[in-house]
Amino acid sequence: MSEPVVHITSLTLKYQHTPVLQDLNWVINRNENWLLRGSSGTGKTSLAKAIAGLVKFQGSIDIHFGPESKLPAVAHFVAGWYQFKDLEGQSNFYYQQRYNKQATETTATVQAELENYGEKHQLQFNEVEELLAALGFSDLIGSTLIQLSSGEHKKLQLVKALWFKPQLLILDQPYNGLDKLSRKNLNSLLEEITEDGTQLIIISNEVELPSTIHRFAEIREGQLIETSADEYTAEVYETAGKAVPAFLNEAPVSSSESIIRMIDVNISYGEKQVLKNINWEVKAGEKWLLQGHNGSGKSTLLSLITGDHPQAYANNFYLFGHKRGSGESIWEIKQRMGLISPELHWYFDPTATVRQSVISGFFDSSGLFCDPGYTKKAQADELISYFGLTEYRDMLMNQLPVGKQRLVLLARTIIKNPELLILDEPCQGLDQQQTQHFNRLVDELCKNGTTLIYVGHFESQLPDCIEKRILLENGEVKTVETILESI
Template identity: 35%
Template sequence: MNQPKTLAIYPLGNPSEAELLDELKKTLQSAYPSLSSLGWSEFSERAIDRFLLNESRHGNSGLSQNKHFSHLSSGEKRRALFSQLIQEAPEVLLLVSPLESLDPANRAYFLEELHKLSSQCWIIQVLHRPDFLLPWTAEELDFDLRYRQLAPHQNKARSTEFANAIQAKGLPEFAEQKVPQQFDSLIEMKGLELHYGNRCILQDIHWRVKTHEFWELSGPNGSGKSSLISLITGDNPQGYGQPYSLFGRKRGSGESVWEIKSHIGYFTPVQLQGFGGYQNALEVLLSGYYDSVGLYQLPSDRQLRIARQWLDLLQIPLKNAFRNLSQGQQRLVMTARAFLKQPPLLILDEPTWGLDPEQVALFVELVNLMYKESDASLIYVSHHPEQGLKPTHRIQLIPHEEGSIANTYIVE
């Protein structure tokens, strides 16, 4: 057997993960014949999706023993999958953006374990951002899916043309006239606590989000970011009776979950799992007016015109099947979808995971513009600061044995 190598693969053209990985495997086996006889293990979003599906069908994913896999944060899911894979002693480990969506401690753990494995198995890292390159990588290659070709990686200067075009054009108008808000505080928490069984997740959280503020929410994996967001979106039943208000109403005072959601535009990459059918980009975008997964109502001429303006701004073909768009294109459509209905609060949960630097720059420009050209308040969830993002406030969750506490401050 040939000495194992660590390879870095940069996909060109930002294809979808599903079409990329299958063709990449075939191309690598042709370029490195010894890989054809070895067993492959995969660390990717589609691998995580398989375990989530297994849990929904059989009640157990097979990965997490202490609580449901679906209840874990994105970083915890990735660590659970990674721990399973390294226990299987893989011969070829194919990893898609393994170091993204991780806090520094988990990133250090991944690096240590991968370095140990690198002398025993091939490690093939698919990445979009060179700052997450494994430091002992032997070869860096570009992969062009159109021609099924590998070539030495070429560092290219980042194009700002797309981001500049968005800045120059500005955002499309809204379809409906905005209804005046009857509240000043969108979120007001006064000593909120959250427990799962005997485990305290959040303790004594004091946080107020007022109209037209831009908050960046950060914290390590498992610190409670997802749980905090679920309390805001109304999806966490433990919100009833807690000392906090949403959009001027005390939680549990008779409001429905749908009333809460009517004030919120929300995007997290997990939502993409629900849009795998044959809808085109225009239909997915228009469904944002109705908060539906799929378009089941006839949009007005004005809504249709504005949705087309959004896709033109984002340079995405109207009729392309949504599932065939690149990761970056899908996330731009979903972010615009969350913003279409002119919500008082827009929540973006780790939206740039798996995007290349040019796509991240475009996404950041779009988010900054959404805040600048609307009255909406924004909450942007991330593990690491995005260069160019311009929040007005920050909230950091800091883990303690008794539950995470919150540190809030104004950005100077």
């Protein structure tokens, strides 16, 4: 009998001085491909990083790579969070920077990033071209890293990992931000590399998986428990059944019957046209689902609405009943809306406390820079309790697992009970119970007349209140329809 590829014995690991994994044992034999599940914050990512040698731990992790394999003898970890640097080695970007022409001149292109990666690992560039085509990424080869959407960044992470093709590949939430076709194609690519000898550990609670995944486990109370394919014990979410805070039950004041109206809107970057003749109206109280494949123009469309894109002024575009550029400031626009997106999460101040981060939603700032007063503090504490975050209230954002960071930002998004909610992939990083709990809250808010634009690739994760759908394809409106006709 051959020795196991990974043999973990009595692994104990702390996250920010708090024990997460306790005397954990795990054996991964040759040719086994695993799915690791578990509720948010249980230690899945910490375990993955320990196997890849990226964090300190107590206990032992023995990895025995195949000496006869031609693949790199590496346990390669692909994070759920993609971070990149500009040409000067800096990574302190801000949220609106991707629309700044100067910023695009100081960040590398996708092609340069891949060429550097290929040179570092002695890879053949013709092999990556096939992967780019398979994931629908070929047209972005000339784009700069800062211009990419969250789904496109995820694809770039995956392209590099598949190109590298290590003996052990650990993927943390690989399906986040990917459209349905991309998820399907990714699974096919993962099946191909396992045939070539790569072993997989996938961290995900999704059900669409490569056919080569045949071992399942989850983390419960610091221990790894092997399960069956259908068995998954989601942790009962501690805030389930709590009443929505009373201050959110008031109907938001609508400033206009028409919240958004776009008439023949076009957005171009040089010769590349990103949005083409967009006509779309969102009336007060409507609940819309915005969909489209990665790169279809969703992020650019949302940036017009949030006031972050400078080309809004060059188009026939009305927001809250006023034509853009008629004298309103960006802060007057943002005061009427609540926003969450993967990009906002990337660029949010990691040194703010949980309470400061939630309160900052009143001021549309990244972090808190003033005394908000008693009432706002009390409302923040109500929401913090509602999301089950009271014990983390005074902790810094960067001391929390990513899933709990996302809950904090969700609370920040809704705290001022805005007229317009823009939720762009709001449940990335949340477990099933947290997703259901948040969507119940969205349904409650929308009963009061809140206008909603919801971006989501997983139809099983959508709130019930959605009424209409707009579908983008290659920067154009492909369909506008009621949600009942599209699901």
